[in-house]
Amino acid sequence: NSFHPRLQFTLEIGGNRLNFLDITIIKNNQSLEFDWYHKPTYSGRYLNFFSEHPLSQKKGTVMGMVDRAFLLSVPKYHKKNLLFVIETLMNNDYPVDFIFNVMNERLKSLLHGKTLRQNSNIDSDTDVKNNMWFAFPYVTKVSDKFRDITKDYKVNLAYFSLNKLSCFIKTHKDPIPNMSKKNAVYKIKCNDCDASYVGQTKRILKTRINEHRNDIRKNINNHSVITEHRLNYNHDFDWENVEIMDNERFLFKRRISEMVHIQLQKNGLNLQSDTEFLHHAYISILNNL
Secondary structure, three states: OOOOOOOOOOOOOOOOOEEEEOEEEEEEEOOEEEEEEOOOOOOOOOOOOOOOOHHHHHHHHHHOOOOOOOOOHHHHHHHHHHHHHHHHHHHHHHHHHHHHHHHHHHHHHHHHHOOOOOOOOOOOOOOOOOOEEEEOOOOOOHHHHHHHHHHHHHHEEEEOOOOHHHHHOOOOOOOOOOOOOOOOEEEEEEOOOOEEEEEEEEEOHHHHHHHHHHHOOOOOOOOOOHHHHHHOOOOEEEEOOOEEEEEEEHHHHHHHHHHHHHHHHEEOOHHHHHHHHHHHHHHHHHOOO
């Protein structure tokens, strides 16, 4: 290669077998066989059973490994690959009973050509196609109680973990000051009482806060709710410590987040119309928190 010294190509002569992606292609007489292949750098590390994740995601880990062992190899290698799956999962602290229960259900599904639902109740026949989904951080013993609150409102929960790699692996970039961030849902608190205002903006936060701050200087009759509070009670707001409640680059999601945080205020200044498009399912859930 003469284009760049760091771009190098290799040629592998496989003989009777050749590794390609996750598959080993084996030449057996006049036919080709396939087996599940692991690269030399394969570590065997998967989602640990004792990690802070919902049980459905741990079931999904087992199902994904069973799918690879079953679908990427011909039947003669299934036993070897399934034993490898069991050993790997046990090394990641999965209980034997849990492994065999999920594997049994998944293999039945694969043998019958069906897709098994990856939810917390494998035997559930509940039709969730038309229900709303609500993303919720997973906290052991807390999130399960939240599920009990939502089950009567036709709302399905999709959990996400709070422990992300970005919390532990830093890119060594200087953090962006709050006032320089974009796509934010923010809260401004009153310095003299417990009143607060929640808003959202796609622009740099400092630009939007300056608009709130300077609205009082406008010679108009229709002031913002923040300015009305300042004029009526002679209060001022903590402009230097605006709290960012959420960051979301998609407008629809950002507006939903804004309405949720408006609803969570104790003494909010927002108009009632600011939350009129919030689905009643959210309001019922928030009122039960």
